[in-house]
Amino acid sequence: MQVKWFSICDRNRCFFSIFCAVFTVALLASASWAGSNDSGKLTVYVVNYPLQYFAERIGGEHVKVVFPAPADVDPAYWVPDVKTISDYQQADLILLNGAGYARWINKATLPRFRMINTSAGFKGQYIEAPGILTHSHGSEGEHAHESLAFTTWIDFNLAARQAKAIAEALGRKRPELKDAFQKNYQKLKQDLLKLDQDLKTLVSKDPSQPLVVSHPVYDYFARRYGLDIKSVHWEPDEIPTNEQMMELNRILKKHPAKWLIWEGKPMKESAERLQAIGTDSLVFHPCANTPDKGDFLSVMRQNIKNLNPAFKIDF
Amino acid sequence: MIDSLNIAWKYIRFNKVKTATLVACITLISFLPMALELILDESEKQLMSRAVSTPLVIGAKGSALDLVMNTLYFDDEVPELITMESAHRVMDSKLAQPIPLYVRFQARRNPIVGTTLDYFDFRNLRIAEGRQLAILGDCVLGARVAESLGLRPGDSLVTSPETLFDLAGVYPLKMKVVGVLTKSHTSDDLSVFVDLKTAWVIQGLGHGHEDVTKLQDPTLVLKRSGKNVAATAKLYQHTEITEKNIDAFHFHGDLSQYPLTAVLAVPRDDKSGTILRGRYLKREQTRQVVRPADVIDGLLQNIFRIKNVLDAVISVVALATILAIILVFALSLRLRQREIQTIFKLGCRRATIVQLMAAEIFIIAIMSAVFCGALIWMVNQFSNDLVRMLFIR
Numbered sequence: 001m002q003v004k005w006f007s008i009c010d011r012n013r014c015f016f017s018i019f020c021a022v023f024t025v026a027l028l029a030s031a032s033w034a035g036s037n038d039s040g041k042l043t044v045y046v047v048n049y050p051l052q053y054f055a056e057r058i059g060g061e062h063v064k065v066v067f068p069a070p071a072d073v074d075p076a077y078w079v080p081d082v083k084t085i086s087d088y089q090q091a092d093l094i095l096l097n098g099a100g101y102a103r104w105i106n107k108a109t110l111p112r113f114r115m116i117n118t119s120a121g122f123k124g125q126y127i128e129a130p131g132i133l134t135h136s137h138g139s140e141g142e143h144a145h146e147s148l149a150f151t152t153w154i155d156f157n158l159a160a161r162q163a164k165a166i167a168e169a170l171g172r173k174r175p176e177l178k179d180a181f182q183k184n185y186q187k188l189k190q191d192l193l194k195l196d197q198d199l200k201t202l203v204s205k206d207p208s209q210p211l212v213v214s215h216p217v218y219d220y221f222a223r224r225y226g227l228d229i230k231s232v233h234w235e236p237d238e239i240p241t242n243e244q245m246m247e248l249n250r251i252l253k254k255h256p257a258k259w260l261i262w263e264g265k266p267m268k269e270s271a272e273r274l275q276a277i278g279t280d281s282l283v284f285h286p287c288a289n290t291p292d293k294g295d296f297l298s299v300m301r302q303n304i305k306n307l308n309p310a311f312k313i314d315f
Numbered sequence: 316m317i318d319s320l321n322i323a324w325k326y327i328r329f330n331k332v333k334t335a336t337l338v339a340c341i342t343l344i345s346f347l348p349m350a351l352e353l354i355l356d357e358s359e360k361q362l363m364s365r366a367v368s369t370p371l372v373i374g375a376k377g378s379a380l381d382l383v384m385n386t387l388y389f390d391d392e393v394p395e396l397i398t399m400e401s402a403h404r405v406m407d408s409k410l411a412q413p414i415p416l417y418v419r420f421q422a423r424r425n426p427i428v429g430t431t432l433d434y435f436d437f438r439n440l441r442i443a444e445g446r447q448l449a450i451l452g453d454c455v456l457g458a459r460v461a462e463s464l465g466l467r468p469g470d471s472l473v474t475s476p477e478t479l480f481d482l483a484g485v486y487p488l489k490m491k492v493v494g495v496l497t498k499s500h501t502s503d504d505l506s507v508f509v510d511l512k513t514a515w516v517i518q519g520l521g522h523g524h525e526d527v528t529k530l531q532d533p534t535l536v537l538k539r540s541g542k543n544v545a546a547t548a549k550l551y552q553h554t555e556i557t558e559k560n561i562d563a564f565h566f567h568g569d570l571s572q573y574p575l576t577a578v579l580a581v582p583r584d585d586k587s588g589t590i591l592r593g594r595y596l597k598r599e600q601t602r603q604v605v606r607p608a609d610v611i612d613g614l615l616q617n618i619f620r621i622k623n624v625l626d627a628v629i630s631v632v633a634l635a636t637i638l639a640i641i642l643v644f645a646l647s648l649r650l651r652q653r654e655i656q657t658i659f660k661l662g663c664r665r666a667t668i669v670q671l672m673a674a675e676i677f678i679i680a681i682m683s684a685v686f687c688g689a690l691i692w693m694v695n696q697f698s699n700d701l702v703r704m705l706f707i708r
Contacts, residue, residue: 085449089432107561109448109510112431113412 042173045091047102048075048288050153051118053296054163055095057188058181059170066091067290075288076150079104093169097162099126101150116169118162119152127219149219151286156196156300157224160189195300199225202304205311212248212257212279214266217286230255236264240273249277259310282306316674319667323674333647334679337640341683342690344636348629349687350694355622357698359615365501366611370588371411371580373401373595376603383610386577388502389418389426396574399511401602403571405580408594410587414579417514421475422490425460427507429514437581440503444468445494448510451521451564452556454490455508458498466492471555472507474517488517489555500699515573516556516564523553523564580604644676 042063046052052067059065068084069075080088085108088094094110096102098119105115119126127149153159167185171178203209203225213222216231230251234240240248251257260274261284271281284303285291291299327334365387374382375395384390405413414437417429432447434440445468448455454472456464466472470492490509498504515521553560566573582588595604648655655668694701 082446082449086446089447089449106512106566107451107564109432109450109453109512111433111436112415113406113433 042092042170043090044093044095044170045088046095047097047105048153049290050159050287050296051095051097051162051166052290054159054166054188055170058163058167058184060180060184062174062177062180063170069289071290073289076101076103078102080108085109092173095166095169097150097152098123099150099152100148101152116165118165119158121161121165122152122158125158127223129216129219149216151217151288152220154218154284154286154300155220155224156192156199158220160192160196163188163192191297195297195304196224198304199307202307202311203227209259209310210255210257211259211261211310212251212255213261215263217263218261218284221284228255229261230257232260234262234270236262236266236270239267239269245273245277248279252277252279280309282310316670319670319674320678322671323678326675327678333643334682337643337679338682338686340636340640341680342686344629344633345683345687346690348626348633349691351622351625351629353691353694353698354701355618358618358702361501361699361702362611362615363608366607369579369607370582371591371604372577372607373397373405373413373580373602373604374577376601379603379605379610380614382577382603383605383607385418386416386579387607387611389428389506391421391426393419394576396576397578397602398571399573399575400571401575402578405578405591408591409583410591411580411582414581415511415575416577416579417511417574418576419574420477420514420517422454422472422507423464423475425457425464425505425507427454427474427509427514427517429509429511429517431511434508434579437579438499438501438503440499441497442494443497445492447494448508448513449493450556451510451513451516451561452488452491453493453510453513455494455496456492457496457504457506457508459504460507461492461495466495468493468495486552486554488513491556502703505703511575512566513556515566518574520573521564521566523556523560525563644672648672 041061042059044055044059044063044065046055046065046067048069049067052065055063055065066087067075068080068087069078088108088110091114094115096105096115096117098117129147129149153162163185167181170181174181207226208228211227211229213229213231214234214236216233218227218229218231221227222229232244232248232251234244248260258279260279260281262281263284263286265283266274266281274281283306285299287296287299294302366383369387372383372386374386375397377395381390381392382394385392385394399415402413402415405411412433414431414433416434418426419429420427428434435447442455443458444461445455456466456472461467464472472490472492474487474490476487490507490513496503496508509517512521553563556564580588580591582591592604592606595602658668658671659665
C-alpha cells in the first residue's frame with residue numbers, strides 16, 4: 001500500500017515536472033519571439049551624437065541607434081576598445097560623419113559596405129584645416145597628414161544633407177519602410193532648415209561682426225552664415241594662460257572681436273579675464289556628444305539664442 | 316571449392332616471384348585509370364565549387380586565369396594591380412556588392428589575404444578560436460595555417476619580405492594573431508587574413524613613425540623649411556602595431572588610389588550582373604570582369620583533353636598487359652603440363668583441374684584488388700592535398 005501511495009505521488013510529481021518544463025519552454029519561446037521582434041529592428045551604430053539624433057528621428061521605432069562613446073569624451077578623438085569595435089562590426093549600418101571625423105575608423109576593421117559616410121555627398125565642400133606641415137622621408141617624397149575640419153553639422157544645410165544620406169541608407173536597408181523614413185526625414189529637414197534660416201536672419205543684422213572662437217571647430221558654421229571668425233585653442237574648463245591672453249590680444253589688434261564663442265560654459269575667471277579686455281563670452285555648443293539636457297534641436301535653438309546679444313538683438 | 320583454393324594458395328606461395336609480378340601488373344593497370352579519375356574528379360570539384368560560388372571577379376586586363384587563380388586560390392602569381400577606386404565604382408553602380416582583395420604578400424610561405432569583413436560573410440567563414448579582425452595589425456589564420464605553424468590567438472606572425480635581396484625595401488611587419496577560422500576545406504584554410512589597410516601597411520603605404528614635426532634629434536632631420544620637414548633615412552619606422560604606437564600609423568594620399576589585386580563582385584541579381592559585365596566590354600577599358608566558372612571550365616577542358624590522351628595511353632598499356640598476363644598463364648599451363656598430367660592420372664576430373672586454375676586466377680585477382688583498393692584509399696585520403704599540389708597551389 002505504501003509503495004502504491006509513493007508511486008501515485010511520484011506520478012503526480014512527474015506530471016508536475018513535465019507541466020513546469022512545458023511552461024518554462026513556452027515562456028522562453030515567447031521571450032525569444034519577443035526578442036526576435038526587437039532584433040527585427042535595424043541596429044545602427046554612429047560616431048557622434050548629431051548622427052544619433054538624425055537616425056533616431058528618421059528611423060523612429062524601426063531602428064535601434066547606438067552611440068557607444070562615453071558622455072565625457074570628445075567623440076572625434078575617442079578610440080573604442082576591441083569589444084566596442086566588435087559591436088560596431090555586428091551593426092546593420094554604421095553611420096560616419098566623414099571629413100576625417102573619428103580617426104579610429106581608419107585603424108579599425110569595419111564592414112566597409114555597411115558603413116555610410118553621411119557627408120560623402122558634399123565631399124567637394126570639405127574645408128581643409130589651415131597650417132598643415134608636410135613631411136618627407138624615404139623615397140615617398142613630400143606628404144602631409146590630411147587634416148580636414150569636421151564639424152559639418154553646425155552648417156544646418158549640410159546637416160540636412162547628412163540626414164538625407166541617413167534616410168536613403170535606411171531606405172536601402174528596409175525598402176518596405178522607405179516612405180516612412182522619407183516622411184520622418186522631411187520633418188527633420190524642416191526643423192534643420194528652420195534653424196538655418198534663423199541663423200541667417202540673425203547674422204544678417206550685423207554680418208561684418210568680427211568674432212573669436214575658442215576652438216577651430218566652427219569652420220563650416222562660419223562659412224555657411226558668413227561669419228568673420230578667428231580661432232584660438234582654449235578649453236572652457238581651463239583658465240587662459242598669460243601666453244594665451246597675449247595671443248588673443250595679438251589677434252584682437254587686427255580683428256577687433258567683442259565676443260568669444262565657447263564650446264561650453266567657460267569658467268568664471270576666464271570670462272572675467274576676457275571682460276577685462278572688453279570681450280564678452282557666449283556659448284555655441286557643437287553638441288558632438290549627448291547633451292546633459294534636451295536634444296540636438298533644443299541645444300541648437302539655445303545656441304542661436306545665445307548668439308542674439310552678439311548681433312544686438314534683444315529677445 | 317575450399318580444397319581447390321587451398322591447393323591454389325599453396326602453388327601461389329611456392330611461386331612467389333611470378334605471383335608478385337602478376338599482382339603488381341594487374342594492380343597498376345587497374346589503379347592508374349582509377350586514381351587519375353579520382354584526382355580529376357577532386358580537382359574538378361575543388362576548382363569548380365569555388366568558381367561557381369564566386370559570381371564575378373574584376374581585375375586588370377591580362378591573363379584571366381592568373382587573375383582567377385590568385386583571387387580564388389591565392390596563387391603566388393600576382394596579376395596586374397588595380398586600385399581601390401575599382402571597388403568604389405562597383406559600389407557606386409549599385410549593381411553589385413564589391414569585396415576588394417589584395418593577395419600579394421606571404422607570411423612563412425602562406426598567402427596573406429588583405430580584404431574586408433564582407434569576405435568572411437561571403438565565404439561563410441566563422442571564427443573557431445579567438446576573435447575577428449578588429450584593429451590595424453591583427454591577423455586571422457586559416458585552420459591549416461594555424462595547425463602547421465602551431466599558432467594560436469595571442470601569438471604573432473611576421474610577414475616575409477617580397478624579395479630576399481631588397482635591402483632597401485619595407486621592413487617585415489609583426490602581426491598579432493587574434494583568431495583562427497573553422498576548417499572550410501578550401502584555399503581559405505591555407506591563408507592568413509588581414510584587413511586591407513594592414514596589407515597596405517605591409518607594403519609600406521601606411522606606416523608609423525615619430526612625429527617628424529617634433530623631432531629633437533638633429534641627425535633625424537635632413538632639411539627643415541617653412542612648410543616641410545624632410546627626415547633622414549635614420550627615422551625609425553615601427554615594425555609592429557601596438558596600442559602604444561597605433562596613433563603614429565597613418566596613410567598618405569587618396570586611399571581610393573591604393574592597390575588591389577582584384578574585386579569580387581556579388582551582383583544583386585542576374586540582370587545586374589549582366590549590366591555590370593557590359594560596362595567592362597569597351598576596348599579602352601583597363602579593367603576586365605570575368606566569370607570564374609567560365610575560366611575554370613576552360614582550364615578543366617584543357618585538363619580533360621590531356622586526360623583523354625592519358626586514357627588512350629593507359630588503354631593501350633592495359634591491353635598489352637592483359638595480353639602479357641594471358642601469355643604468362645598460357646606459358647605457365649604449358650610448363651605445368653606434366654603436373655596437370657599427374658593430377659589427371661591421380662583421378663581428378665578435367666573440371667577439377669579447371670577449378671584449380673580458376674582458383675589461382677581468383678586469388679591473384681583478389682590480391683590485386685586488395686592492393687588496388689588500398690592504393691585508391693590512400694589517394695582518396697590525400698586527393699585534396701594532391702590536387703592543391705598539382706593544380707592549385
